[in-house]
Amino acid sequence: MIHHRGLGYVFTDGHAIMKITDFYNNLGDLDKIDWNIMHSPFWFETEEDPDRERRRQAEFLVYQFVPIDMILGIGVKNDKMKQKVEEIMYQCHCHKPIAVRPHWYY
Secondary structure, three states: OOOOOOOOEEEEOOOOOOOOOOEEOOHHHHHHOOHHHHHOOOOOOOOOOOOHHHHHOOOEEEOOOOOHHHOOOEEEOOHHHHHHHHHHHHHOOOOOOEEEOHHHOO
8 A cells, every 4th residue: 555655665674773684665575574484473583593583573664654544553552552542543533443452562
């Protein structure tokens, strides 16, 4: 959706602040992301692979902002944060689903 709307973006193959991380802006390069780690419930570093954490933190960054109509919903860590986000959304006259997803956070 971001690409088709003509919004500027980049994505990384790891945490964006790391010097060895590469940046891309062509969807043809999505294969540079380590999808096995993305789908793995365990991604801590090992002796055999000491770069797992950096790769697991790959990012998709959109220039300036994402229009609210493109946001399908919001995931939060707990009920307290859900209440805060609901208050903000109410003040902005925005209505998006807000789901508590503690397993999305570490």
